[in-house]
Amino acid sequence: MLTFIVRRLVSGIVLLLVVTCGSFFLAHLAIGDPTPGLLGNSAKPAQRQALREKLGLDRPLLVQFWDWFSHAVRGDFGTSWRNFQPISEQIGLRVPVTLSVVLTATLLAALLGLVIGVASGRRPGGILDRCLKFASVVLFALPGFWVSLVLIMWFAIQLRWFPAVGYVSPDESVLGWLRSITLPSIALALSAIVMVAEQLRNGFFEVANQDFVRTLRARGLSTRRITVHVLRNASPAALTVLALTFVGLLGGAIVVELVFNLPGIGTLTQSASQIGDIPILLGLTVVTIVFVVIVNFLLDLVLGWVNPKVRDQ
């Protein structure tokens, strides 16, 4: 088990390094000269040159990389190119917003996906199963912001149950916080719920037809006990989907945050992208990948606990 944990950890760190370094060069390559974006197109060449020198862009790219990297490993992502605010601080303020929404959505996907998936897997071809199949086809591809718009129109504007936009911190009001993240979380979670449910349903069905289930029945075990066996065997696939779902939700959150006007890291990413504020983009990339690595690692631990074969590999 220990080798398994160490191996997963190393793999996560390697991924973090590769993606971060890749992003650094990708960003600088894609953007080239960021000064028109930062100063506007009307800026004079001399002004641009001054800004470039101030930002240290006149140095060789590798020197810039090392400068950034050596600070980043200590958690210092520098300052924004636009307002010269410390980036770690800005991200720190916004992370709770995004995590509120994304983790709620992930939780919703895991719980509802489990219930729906198992219920339809036990009766393949039943009404619930057919509904799930239809819903999975429709919701799989419909973009999160599209769903968000529908939800806002209906629940916020027509029924006035939830606020249409904005975020309330749980420090101010827990109920207000819940109300403010309900619609965004649902918008994000819908497609994830059906994805997890579909995966669990297929996994459940597949496992339920395996030889050892018949043998367990022949031993006289109750349906409830056999369901536990089947679920445990079907869970690795569902956990993998959950990990992928979390990655998808982090990306999807960017657009959903914009629609609901939430001050999370998604809105920050978007505004930084529009003006070419590379340090913020890189800081956000690092933070996002750190989340992914942590979630993957936790899921790997669960996976190793659930499936003994994984541990021994």
Added chain:
Amino acid sequence: MTAPNRGPLARFLRKPLGLGALIVLLAVLLLAVFAPLLSPYDPGFVDYTITHAPPSAAHPLGGDSAGRDILSRLLYGAGSTLYGAVAACLTGVLLGVPSGVAAGYLGGRTDRICSWISDGLQSVPGMVVLLIVAAGTGVNFTVIMVTVGVFTAPGYYRIARARAQAVRGEPYIDAAIVAGIGTPRILGTHLLRAVRAPVIIQSALAAGLSMAMQAGLQFIGIGTTEPSWGEMMNDGFRTMLSYPLILLWPSLALGITIAAVAFLGSTLADVVNAYTREGEPRSGTVTVPREPSGTLRHAEQDCALRVRNLRVGYPDGWVVDGVTLDAARGEVLGIVGESGSGKSQTVFSVLDLLPTAARTSADSIRIGGREVLGLASGARQALLGTEIGYVPQEPMTNLDPCYTIGYQLTEPLRAVHGLPKAEARQRARAMLGRVGIPDPDRVLAAYPHQISGGMAQRVLIAGAVAATPGLLIADEPTTALDVTVQAEVLELLRELRAEYGMTLVIVTHDFGVVADICDRVVVMKDGAIVECGDVRDTFRSPADPYTARLIAASLDDTPGRAELDAAVRS
């Protein structure tokens, strides 16, 4: 049942949902291609008098917040939606399929490296990278959609890899290798053909996803040099409260197009899956009902098992057709036949463990002297693990891989027989010792993948016998084992039968096994019994030519061959 010779295309066209989706997509394609002809106005033409205008004769869908004709922009937007989806899918296919085929076929290092890259790509939120690529201003739409395509590549990669792995073991690939065809040509011809269908289905998914991604990007203001649905939705979103119609049109267009792509994909998948499933041969199905076969040998009160006129059917025919047999207490009955003869179906219907699609009927099934036919399924289930024990054929797939052997042996003892934990463990340990496992404690703590096949079969026998059933049903208990282990397992079964006074019903295709252990034998063919009798008599003078052929076909190295020869000579 559909006719087997109908192709997948014809079958696809018969599905209303799939056909509808195809028509919608073709319509979108036509509208996109002929947008310049169909559009009443230039999509960029600004007429301030129609700002936020409601639908009218001149502007059927009204005007947007910049005073442009919505219908024209919608028609032009279809083009960029489709173009973006094609660009993304092409990128995904070009990156994912060749690497997946190579990884699946070559395995080893190629596989590890490619899979690592693919897993890594899947761990990166594509949106974040897209925003980096799009940062600044000068990036064009195609570059963005190609980047989206990079993130669809892992989906293609996994499918291609799995197919290539499956096809790699097929005989025609071996034949190609033997014929001296080089690896590149095998990869290029045989394997690419094998992945074609799943890749087309995956493309429907990827196209839907990339359309969603594209609209999302345009919605937040990226890649919007041309008129596009995402950008129109953003415009509508900003005036949603006052002019909801502006938001409605592009939302509808996007929703319908993506749903059509998704339904096209799922219908294609259904058709292809049904096609491959129907292509599998089904052996031993008969449609014409026949006379009951087999006889009862023992008096009713002496029988541990007594089955009269048993029939097992599936939607496309009967697989067991009027079988009658019995086994006395303490007797060892062999049920012999080749695969598809209905012998396993017979014992599974006795166990009440047939698949849900199966239907059974019988005049009578008595187990331990008790009629079980009219029993509720719960009462029938209660016989399992108490009255009847079951030893399966394939030891490695009949143990739950997620639990230790100890847990799997003690769980029924505790849950079904109500033993306390310590006692159940003691009993499991004793049973493992009894079936000849030298270090029971290690095996109790082990997981199924950590023990050998022969040991697993001993564990399964221990599990079945631990409940001290009156009737033990063993389905090909030695088939999956090494020859040396086969004889030991048969010996063990013989000993346990004597020790616990069980009735043993052994299903096998091997007359060697019958000669080794059985008292009586029932020979089955095509769902009916062709012969039954004492083992010695049957060997000496088989009544049916089929039995004679089966005896002759028993291999020399099976454990019962010596007994078989002795029986034939005597």
